[in-house]
Amino acid sequence: MSLSADLLWLIPALPLIAAVVGACAPRGAFKLAAAAAIAALTGALLLSCGALATALAAPAAKLASNFTWFDLGHGAVRLGWLIDPLTALMCVMVTFVGLLIFVFSTGYMRDDARAKQFFCFLSLFAAAMLGVIVANSLLLLFVCWELVGLASYLLIGFWFQKPEAAAAAKKAFVTTRIGDLGLLLGLLWLQDSAGTLLLYDGGKGLLEPAVLAGLGGSTAIGLLLFCGAVGKSGQFPLHVWLPDAMEGPTPVSALIHAATMVAAGVFLMARVFPLLTPDALTVIAFTGAVTALIGALIACAQNDLKRILAFSTVSQLGYMMLAIGVGSWVAAIFHLLTHAFFKALLFLGAGSVIHAAHHEQDIRQLGGLRGPMRVTFATFAIGMMALAGVPFLFSGFWSKEAILHATHAWGVSQLPLYTGLAAVVLTAFYMTRLVAETFLGAPRSEPAAHAHESPAVMTVPLALLAACAILLSLLAWPSPWLQLLLDPSAAANDHADGVGLMALSIALVALGLGAGWAMYGRKPREKSMSADPLAARAPRVFAFLAARMKFDELYAATFGRAAYALAVFADALDRHGWDGAVRLLARLGRFTGLVNREADEDGLNAGFDATSESLRKTGRAYSRAQTGDAHGYLLMIAFGFVVLVFAVLFGGAR
Amino acid sequence: MNKLPLLSLLVFAPWAGAAVLASLRGAGLRASRVVALTSSLSTLVLAALVLGSFEPARTAPQFVERHAWIAALNVHYHLGLDGLSLVLVVLTGIIAPAALLASWSVGRPRLFGVLFLTLQGSALGVFLALDFVHWFLFWELSLVPAFFLIKLWGGPGATRAAYQFVIYTIGGSAFMLVGFAAMFATTGSLDFQQLAQHGADGSLAAKLGAGGMRLVFLGVLLGLAVKAPLWPLHTWQAPAYAEAPTGASMFLSAVLAKMGVYGFLRILWPIFPQQLHDAAPCLLALALGGIVLGAWAALRQTDLKRMIAYSSLNHVGYCLLALFAVTFAAGRPGLTGEAATAALAGTILQMFNHGLSAAALFCCVGVLESRAGGRRGLHDFGGVRTAAPLFAGLCGVALFSSLGLPGLNGFVGEFLIFRGVFGLSPASAAVACLGLLGTAMFLLTFWQRVFHGPRAGAAAGEFADARGTDLAVLVPLAALMLALGVAPHLLLQFINPLVTAWAGHLVLP
Amino acid sequence: MITLLIIATVTVVSAGVALLLRNLIHSALLLIGNWVGVAAFYLWAGAEFVAFAQVLVYVGAVSMIVLFAVLLTSRSPADMALAPHTRSRVLAAVVTSGAVLGVLLGAVISTPLPGTNITVPSVTVRDLGNQLGGPHAGAVLVVGVILTVALIGAVVIASTGRDDGKPDAP
C-alpha cells in the first residue's frame, strides 16, 4: 500500500472532518464524536502507513504536491504537501500515539458533561498537527502551527470554569505567540529574499540547493525561525507556559507534551535544518542544553504528578534541541519518536492514577498504588525506565545515547555535553522519586486508599505504549536504521570513544537511580505532611526549585511590568495627552470667539448704529408722502403717463 | 440609458427607504423595523446585481454615470465603481442589515431606521462618487445621522461623544475642503480622475507651486486622517464608538472608518503620489504608533466597547501602514511589484475583514450589554461560556478572526500586509509585530475575563444564550469569516487587476 | 372686419355698463361676458389656445373668485351696491381716462402700421408646447412658482387665523 503526495491532504482532512462532525453533533452526543474521532484517526493512521511505505520505497525522493491557494496580481500564494521519510515517520507516530490517546480518553472523559466538545477539540488538534507535518510550505506550516496553538488553547482551557485553567490557556497562547511572531518575521524574510515559501518545488523550493545557495545562509532567519520553535517547544526562556498547561485534562497533557505540539518545534527545526547556519546552531545547542538542565533541576522539586512530567518534558525537549544544535537532527528526531511513546505512556499512566485517585495528583497524597493498580504500575515503570535511560532494553536509552554521542562529537564546545550528562543523573533521580512516592509505601490519603485499576479501555493503550517504548529500540539497534533512512550522509560517524561515553552514561543513570532509591524508595514517606527528604537536606535550594526558579516572578517583574507600563502610557497619552491638546484647542476657539464678539459690539457696530439712526429719520420724513389713498396713486400714475407721452412727443426726447 | 442606473439606485435606495419610513407616521414598531431592514437589504441585492456584471479585468471605473450638474463649477454627477468600491459596497451591504438586526429592539425604531438608512446611503455615496463635490457632500452628510444616532441612543456620555465626533471630523474636513478649493482654483476640475491625471503629469504641482502643493496635501491629509483615524487624531474614536448604540457602533467602525482609508486610496494617493512619498517616513511612524499604542491602550481599557474601539484603531492602522509603506518605497530602484501588490491587496482585504470582525465584536458586546442591563465593564462578567456556549463560540470566532488566526479571514489580510510591508520597510513590519502581540493579549484578556472562570457578575444569574436576531447577525458574519479565511480569492479576484494597475503606475520606478 | 367690430362693441359696452351698474353681482356677470368677448376676439384672431385658456382661467376661475369675494364681503344686497359716490371723483375719473384715451387714440391713429396684407401666422399647440418647454421653460417655472405662492398667500391672507380644531365660544 502506498500513498501519492496528491492524496496526502487526506491525512489531516480526516480528523478535521471528525472535528466538524463533533462540532455539529448535538450536545451530549459523546459517543458519536468519539467514534468519529477514533475512526478518522484510524483512517489517518492507515494512510500514514501508506505514506511510510511510499517514503521507504524511495527515501531520498521528496514527493511534493503543490497547488495555488489564491492569486495575487503579481504571483500567487502557493501551498503544498510533501512526503519524505521524516513526514511519514512523524505521521505514523502522531496518528498512532494519538489514536491510543483517543481511546484512552473515551475512558477518562466518560463522565465529563462536555466530552463531545473534548473530542471535537482533540480531532482539531490532531488535524492541525498533521497539517504541520505534511506541509510543504512554510506558510501552510505556519497556518497549521497557529491552529495547533488554537487547539491547545481550547484544550488547556477545557475546564475553563477553573480560573487557573483559563489563565494557563491564555498564558500558553500568548507565550507561544511571542515565538510565533518571530517565526512569522522569519517567514516574511524568507519570502522576501527567496520569493517562495515552498520547501520543495522542483528545484525552486527553499530547501533545494539552488535557492539555498542564493540565500547565502542568513543567521537571522534561522534564529527567527528558532523563535517559533522556542515558543512551541517550551525552550528556555519561553518554557514557562508548559508546566501551567497541566491544567488541562490529562490526555491533553499527553497529546501536547508527548506526541505532538511540543514536538512541533523540534520537527520544524529538523525540517528547516538546511537553512540553519553554524552560528544559529550554536545558539540552538546552548539553548537546548540550558533547557535540559533547568527542566531536570526543577522537576526534582515538584510535588504535582503531572508537573514533574511536564518539567521532564521541558528537559527532554532541551535534549532534542541540543541534538539539532550540534548538527544531528536525526538523533533529535529519534529521541522525539521514542520520547513521544514513553512520555505518552507516562502521562496516560499518570492519567490512570489520577482517574483512579479521584483527581488527586499530589504525589505526597498518593502512595501505595502498586497493589491495586498492577497494570498501571508495570507500564508506568517501563515508561520511567525508558525516560531515565536504563540501558539496552529501553528505547530511551538508545536515543539519549545518540544525542550524547553527537554532543560529544560537536566541535564548538563541550559545555553542552556536561550539562547533558548532569541532566541524565537528575532525570534518573526525579523519575525514581516520582515512582517511589506514587506507587510504593502505604496510601497517604483517602482517595489513594480507595484507588482501583482503571478499565481496559485505559489499560490496553498503556500496554501498547509500553510495548512500543521497548520495541522502538529496534530503530537504532542493532543497526542504525533510522540514521540510514533519514540522513545517510551522516551515518558514517565514528564510534571511536562510543563505548566509553556509553559506560559513563550508564554509570550516571545508575547513580541517579541509586540516589533516588536511597532517598525515597528505601524508606517511603509515612504521612503526606512529612517533609521531603531533599527539602530536609537543602531547604533553600529545594524551595527555589519548587518555585520553578522564580521564572514566573521574574517575568512578571520585568516583561509584565513593561507591558503594563506601555499600556498605561498608551492609555494616558490618549486620555491626557492628545485629548488634552484637543480640549486646549477647543478652549482657545471659545476664547477667540469671546474676543471677537466684544470687538464687534464695541468697535465695528458703533458706526453702523449712527448711520442707521440717520437713515431712519430720513425714512420717517419721506413716509409722509404715503397718503394711503389708492385712487390717488392710480390717478397720479395715469397723469404721469399722459405727461410722459406729451414730454416724449413734444420734448424731442425721441 | 438602456441600462439601469445601478449605482444611483445603490446610493438612493436606502434614502428612499428612509423617506418612506419617515412618512410612515404611526406605523407599528415591528413594521418600522421590517421596513428599515428591507430597505437596508436593498444594498446587498443591488450589490449582487453589480457583482454579476462586474468585469474584474477592467481597472477603470465601471457602471459610470456622468451627468452635468453645476455647469458653472464644472461639477458633474459622477458615479463609478471599481474593485475597491465594490468591496466596500459589498461590505456596507452586509454590515448595514446586520447592524439594523443587532439594533432590533432599540427604542423609537422608526427614527432610528430613518437615521440609519440615511447614514447607509451617505456611506455608499462616498464609496461611489468620483467627483469631489458630491463625494464631499456625502462625506459630510454621513455625520448628521451618525451624530443623532450617537446622541439619542447613546449611553450617559453620548452627548459629549457625539459633539466631539462631529466637531473633530468637521474640523478635519474643513482643511480638506480648503485644499480642494485650491486645487479647483488652479485646475478648474474637481473630478478625481482628472485631478489624478493632473497630479501624475505634474501640472498640478506646476500650478500650485511646491509649497502650495504641500499645504494642499496636508489639508487633505488632515481631513482623511481624522476620519480613518490616523494616530494621534483618533481621540474621538473611543468615546464615539463606546457611547453609540450597538448598531451604530457596528456601522461606524465597520463602514464609516473605512471611508477614511478609502479616501487615502482614492484621493490622496493618486493625486499626491510625490507628496505622500515625501511624507511617508513620518506617516509610517504614525501608523505604527496607532498599531502598537492602540493595541496596548486597549489592554488598559475596562469598558469592552472602548477596548474594541481601540482594536479598530489598531486594525485600521495596518491598512494605513501598508499604504504608507508602499508609498514610502515607491520608485525605489529594483523594486518589483510583488511586495506592493501584496500590501495593497492586503489593505483592501483588511478593510473588509476588519469590517466583519469589528461589527461582529461590537454586536457581541452589545449582546452582553443588553443581557447585563447596560453594564459592559471587563469585570462585570465571568463564565459566560458556561451560561451561553453558542454565543461564546460565535464571539470566539469573531475574536480569533480579529486576532489574526489562520483559517479565519483576519489572517489573510494581515499576512498579505506583513508580507508586503516587510518587503518594503522591514523595520516597520518588525515593530508592527508588537501590535499583533498586544492584540492577542487584550483579546484573550477579554475572552478570559468575560467568558471563562466561574459564572460571576451579570452572568451569575439568568443569562440567555444567543437567539433570534443575535444569531441572524453573528452566524452569517462568522460564516463569512470562515469562508474568506479559507478562500480569500472570493474577494481578491475582484481587486487583483486593480491593485496590479496601481502598483504599475504609482509604485514602480 | 365686421366680426371684429361687433366683438369690440359688445365687449366695450358690456365693460362700461358693468362698471356703472349698482348691483355688484350683475356687474361681475357682465364682466364675465366681457371676458368671453375678449376670448372671442382671440378666436377671431386665430389664437385658439389663448382663447380657451382665457375662458378656462377667467370664466372658470377668476369669475368664481370674484363672485365669492362679492358674496363674502356683502352683508345685504343693498350693501353690495356702492355707487360712484362723489361727483368730483367721477369727474376726475372721466377727465383722466379721457386724457389717456385721447393720448392712446392719437398715438394709434398717428402711427403708421402695417396694412392688411399680412400672412396669418400659424402657431400649432405643439409649437407652443415646444416653445414653453424649450426656450421659455424658465419662465414657465417662474410662473408656476408665482401661482403657487399666490395660492398659498391668498389662503393665508383670507384665512381667519383661528385654530379650526377648537370650537369657539358661542
Added chain:
Amino acid sequence: MSLSPLQLCLLFSSALFCVGLFGALARSNTILVLLGIELMLNAANLNFIAFWRFGGAHAPASGVLFAIFSIAVAAAEAAVGLALVIAIYRHQKNIRLQDASRLKG
C-alpha cells in the same frame, strides 16, 4: 377713414383700457377697482394678440406666449387681490378703497 385691422384692434384695446381705468378710478368698491384693473390687463393682452396676428412674423409665437403668461399672472393677481379684499373686509367691515388707508406713512 381707412383703418387697418391692426389699428382697429388697437383702438379696441385702448377703449377697453380706458373703460377699465375709468372704473378703477371712479368706483370706491375695491372689488370693482380690481375688476377695472383686470380689464386693463385684458386690454394689454389684446395688444399682444393683435400685434402677433398683424405685426409680421418676427418671432412666430412670442405674442401668444406673452398672452399666456400674462393670463397666468392675472389669475394670480386676481386671487391675491380678492384675498386682500376679504382681509380688508374683515378689518374694517366694508370694502371702500378710500377707507383702507391705515398703512399710510
Added chain:
Amino acid sequence: MSSSPTLERLPLVVRDWLVGWLPESLRWLAGSLLAIVAVIVAFASLFALLTLVERKLLARVQNRPGPNRTGLPFLPFTKNRLFGLGQPLADGIKMLTKEDIVPRTADRVLHFLAPIALLAFAILTLAVIPYGRHLVPLELEAGVLYFFAAGAATELGVFMAGWASRNKYSLLAAMRALAQLISYELPLLLSIVPVVMLAGTLSPGGIVERQGGWSFGLLPQWHVFTPWGVTGFAIFFVTALAESNRSPFDLPEAESELIAGHLTEYSGFKYALFFMAEYFGMCALCGMGVTLFLGGWQAPLPFLAVVPSYVWFVAKLLTLLLAFMWVRATLPRMRIDQLMRLAWKFLVPLALVNLGVAAFWALTADWTGAVRATRWLIAAVLIAGPFVLLGRKLTTGLAPRTYRYAA
C-alpha cells in the same frame, strides 16, 4: 385590420346624401348643423333612456321593480309594457306641462338664464368628442382644453341659479357646489395632464389615434393599461363623479339637507333642463374618459376591429355610465369636510405624484426587454407608496366631526 370602410363611413355617407343637394358654399354650414342636431338628438334620447335605466337599476339594487307601468304610447295593440319604456316620455310631458314658478324676489333674468347657460355649456362640451374614426363634430387642435374650458363654465350656471333664487338654501348650496366643483376641477385637470403629456397632443382625435395598436398582439395599448394611466383614470373617474354631482358627491342637490340645493326654486321645464344638463355633463365626461384613457373608439382586441368604431365608443360610454350608476347605488353620500379632504389631501397630491410617474414613464420610454419589467415595478412602487401613505392620512381622524357652531 379595420372595419369595412362602408360601415365605418356610414354616417358620413348619410350626411353627404342629406346635404348633397345644397350649393357648395352652404354644405359646410348644413353639415355642421346636421352634426349638431344629430348630437343633440342622440344625447337627448340617451338622456331619456338613461333616466329610466338608472331608476330601474337603482330599483334592482334595492330589490324592487322600479317603473314598469308605462308602456309605449302609439303601440296600443300590444299589451306589453316593455319594462316601462314609456316612462321617460311620460315624465317629459309632465315636466313640460307643469307650472313654472318664479319667486317674487328672484332676479328674474338670471333665474331664467341659469338653466339655459348650464345646458348650453354642457352641450358645448359634447362637440369635441370623437365618436368614431370619422365622427368628430368639431376638430380642434386644442380640443381637450376646449372641453375643460367649456366644462368649467358650467359653474357659472350653478352660481346664477343659486343666487338668482334669493333663497338662502339655494345660495348656500350653490356656494357649496361651487367649492366642490372648483376643488375637483384641479385633480380632474391634473389627472388628464399625463395623457396629454404622453400623447403629445391636445387633440382628442390624436389621443385616440395614439392608443391604437396592441402589444403582444393582444393587449390594447390604451392608456388605462399603464401605471400612470390606471391611476389617472381612477382619479378621473372619481373627480368626474364629483364634477357631475353624482353620488357619493351629490351634495349640491342633497335633498335631505338642502332641499335640493340650488334647484329648490326651480320647477317644471327649467328643472328638467337642469336635469338634462346634468346628464349631458355626465355623458360628456364619460365620453372624455373613454377618449383619454379607454382608447376611445379603438377596438379592444385585434379581431374585433371589424365592428365599426362608433359602436365601440358607444359600448364603452355605456359601460362607464353604468359604472356611474352602480357607484350611485352602492355608496352613501359624503360629508362636506370629507369631500374636501378627499380632494385636497388625497386626489391632488396623488395626481401630482402621478404626473411625476408619467414623466418617469416618458423618460424611460426606451427601456426594453427585461428592464421594462423594472420600469413597471418602479412606476408601480412610485404610485403605490404615496397611495398607501396618503390613504393612511386620509382615514385618520375621520371621527364624527365636532361642529364649531353646534351647541
